[in-house]
Amino acid sequence: MYVEREAGRGEETLQERRDAAQNDSRILGHVVQCDGARARIAAFADTADGIVTGMWTVGKLVSISLPEARTVGLVYEVSKPDSIWCEDGRNPIEVSVELVGEVRDDRITGKPVFDRGITTYPYVGAVSHRIRSRDLAAVYDLAGRPAVTIGQLSQDETIHANIAIEDTLTRHFAVVGTTGVGKSTAVSLLLRKAIESQPDLRVLILDPHNEFSTAFPDHCVRIDTASLDLPFWMFRLEEFAEVLFRGRETVAEEVDMLRDLIPLAKNLYRNPNANQQLRRGGDSVTADTPVPYRMADLIKQIDERMGLLDSKGDRPTCRSLKTRLEAVLADPRYRFMFNSRLIEDTIHETVGKIFRVPHHGRPITCFEMAGLPSEVVNAVCSVLARLAFDLALWSNGKLKLLVLCEEAHRYMPADSRLGFAPTRHALSRIAKEGRKYGCYLGVVTQRPGELDPTILSQCSTIFSMRLSNHQDQAIIRSAIADSSASTLSFLSSMGQREAIAFGEGVATTMRLKFERLPQSQIPGVQKVDSGSSIGDGDDIDLAGIVERLRNVPRPQPQTVGIGELVSPVSQAGEATYRKPGFGEMMSGRRNDR
Numbered sequence: 168m169y170v171e172r173e174a175g176r177g178e179e180t181l182q183e184r185r186d187a188a189q190n191d192s193r194i195l196g197h198v199v200q201c202d203g204a205r206a207r208i209a210a211f212a213d214t215a216d217g218i219v220t221g222m223w224t225v226g227k228l229v230s231i232s233l234p235e236a237r238t239v240g241l242v243y244e245v246s247k248p249d250s251i252w253c254e255d256g257r258n259p260i261e262v263s264v265e266l267v268g269e270v271r272d273d274r275i276t277g278k279p280v281f282d283r284g285i286t287t288y289p290y291v292g293a294v295s296h297r298i299r300s301r302d303l304a305a306v307y308d309l310a311g312r313p314a315v316t317i318g319q320l321s322q323d324e325t326i327h328a329n330i331a332i333e334d335t336l337t338r339h340f341a342v343v344g345t346t347g348v349g350k351s352t353a354v355s356l357l358l359r360k361a362i363e364s365q366p367d368l369r370v371l372i373l374d375p376h377n378e379f380s381t382a383f384p385d386h387c388v389r390i391d392t393a394s395l396d397l398p399f400w401m402f403r404l405e406e407f408a409e410v411l412f413r414g415r416e417t418v419a420e421e422v423d424m425l426r427d428l429i430p431l432a433k434n435l436y437r438n439p440n441a442n443q444q445l446r447r448g449g450d451s452v453t454a455d456t457p458v459p460y461r462m463a464d465l466i467k468q469i470d471e472r473m474g475l476l477d478s479k480g481d482r483p484t485c486r487s488l489k490t491r492l493e494a495v496l497a498d499p500r501y502r503f504m505f506n507s508r509l510i511e512d513t514i515h516e517t518v519g520k521i522f523r524v525p526h527h528g529r530p531i532t533c534f535e536m537a538g539l540p541s542e543v544v545n546a547v548c549s550v551l552a553r554l555a556f557d558l559a560l561w562s563n564g565k566l567k568l569l570v571l572c573e574e575a576h577r578y579m580p581a582d583s584r585l586g587f588a589p590t591r592h593a594l595s596r597i598a599k600e601g602r603k604y605g606c607y608l609g610v611v612t613q614r615p616g617e618l619d620p621t622i623l624s625q626c627s628t629i630f631s632m633r634l635s636n637h638q639d640q641a642i643i644r645s646a647i648a649d650s651s652a653s654t655l656s657f658l659s660s661m662g663q664r665e666a667i668a669f670g671e672g673v674a675t676t677m678r679l680k681f682e683r684l685p686q687s688q689i690p691g692v693q694k695v696d697s698g699s700s701i702g703d704g705d706d707i708d709l710a711g712i713v714e715r716l717r718n719v720p721r722p723q724p725q726t727v728g729i730g731e732l733v734s735p736v737s738q739a740g741e742a743t744y745r746k747p748g749f750g751e752m753m754s755g756r757r758n759d760r
């Protein structure tokens with residue numbers, strides 16, 4: 168192995184060698200050129216016996232010994248200037264390194280301490296050699312910050328790759344990389360470590376491929392539209408309009424009418440006996456205030472408006488709006504919004520269930536969105552991200568929430584004309600201000616080039632896995648504050664599980680290999696395995712698939728409606744998920760609409 172392990176404390180670096188009998192000149196290099204950021208080292212590719220050492224390879228850190236300190240350099244190019252290979256073992260090479268920082272031995276403790284930046288530059292003739300493992304550990308030392316281990320250094324697998332978990336979470340993080348390199352697996356590893364080290368942390372995963380729940384069987388609850396209760400009155404007007412207009416361009420007149428009529432419906436719900444004048448009330452209820460109202464009242468208001476003599480011109484708008492409302496009310500895909508009839512009673516339950524308060528040992532919520540229409544995803548993500556921020560804000564720092572966005576370029580695309588503006592606003596609000604209130608953002612994307620650059624710039628720690636696209640590489644390169652641009656030239660050639668971590672969460676830009684997770688903890692794996700068996704593929708349940716495509720439930724006697732209170736510890740799909748007794752109890756109040 169390339170790292171010198173035997174070196175003791177305070178030992179003279181010049182004496183470092185693997186084998187005392189080995190010729191010094193063949194394992195050491197000498198600086199032959201140096202500028203402000205880089206140096207060139209003359210060395211040998213092989214020993215005197217003609218054995219190729221493989222010691223100088225791209226991506227490794229080396230030391231340059233100076234009287235006061237040991238300068239650390241990152242090898243980014245190795246060449247043999249004459250391009251000729253001599254079999255008899257005399258092969259001088261040129262090694263180009265980028266200067267990363269300096270290691271000094273602490274005067275009192277004798278421990279090596281790393282410092283970014285160079286105070287003394289290597290002189291021509293200075294000796295360069297492999298780095299000691301203690302020095303290597305010092306380069307990535309977190310200086311006492313609470314750390315968790317997420318893998319090993321690529322350079323030396325005996326050294327743990329540690330990140331400062333608090334800084335990584337609170338200052339937001341991003342995981343980027345092309346498909347299949349292990350982003351989701353890395354994120355599930357990070358989340359595991361995060362909830363282990365911060366038991367009061369809650370996590371909401373916006374999971375577009377329904378894969379994360381298999382990775383946290385004991386720590387998460389799944390929510391899909393069948394088990395989600397998110398009453399329509401918690402939506403803001405533009406979120407509601409997104410659903411109402413099915414993600415298409417809205418009609419301004421109809422939205423204006425909603426803006427007028429929703430507050431009336433809200434006041435009507437609060438003061439059922441109020442007359443028209445009071446209903447208009449001067450109070451501050453707006454179409455965006457999250458107070459309950461009934462759809463029936465809203466439709467009644469539209470009818471009334473249609474009947475008014477002076478509103479002849481509004482009638483087509485009223486008619487169209489009413490048709491739209493009735494269509495979404497009848498659409499089974501929106502049951503989760505409109506079947507919540509336990510209006511006021513469920514708000515705490517709804518919020519508590521989604522954001523795990525109390526968490527009953529399951530602090531992670533996987534919001535499964537595969538197969539949902541995009542307008543629903545847009546609107547619901549917007550509501551959830553908004554709620555997350557507001558909850559953290561109003562809990563006065565008691566509630567710590569991490570919102571993790573898989574495929575984040577879908578919600579926050581670089582092109583501001585794409586995507587749904589309220590979702591983008593809600594998430595960028597978390598990115599910009601969330602840290603102060605305990606609401607954090609985790610971003611996962613295959614295409615950093617398509618992600619809103621302001622979001623990426625708010626992520627203080629970035630784990631970049633293999634990236635093959637030039638534009639994506641350029642984005643990451645520009646995001647790195649410290650110079651190690653050479654590190655990034657490795658972006659296109661990294662292996663699976665490998666990542667370059669940089670930013671607040673690590674001491675120095677670090678090339679690491681994430682821990683190997685057991686099959687049972689890899690996102691999405693169990694789901695595929697349990698459903699598939701080795702065969703000729705004739706056992707596929709087409710009828711079941713078509714049923715799902717239609718998204719219409721089979722007619723069955725329904726004793727309990729969607730929207731009832733659920734046990735906070737049970738999961739969707741479990742037999743005891745909904746409490747029948749409670750539903751029956753409440754059925755007397757079902758005449759709302």
Ligand SMILES: Nc1ncnc2c1ncn2[C@@H]1O[C@H](COP(=O)(O)OP(=O)(O)OP(=O)(O)O)[C@@H](O)[C@H]1O
Nearest residue numbers: 345346347348349350351352664681682683684689
């Ligand atoms: N840390 C790991 N331990 C064990 N296996 C891993 C690890 N990381 C990745 N793998 C393997 O790589 C496969 C792909 O990983 P993963 O699904 O996390 O990739 P991804 O980057 O999220 O892909 P996509 O962009 O398509 O979502 C996994 O199914 C697993 O077999």
Ligand SMILES: [Mg+2]
Nearest residue numbers: 347350351352
């Ligand atoms: Mg993935």
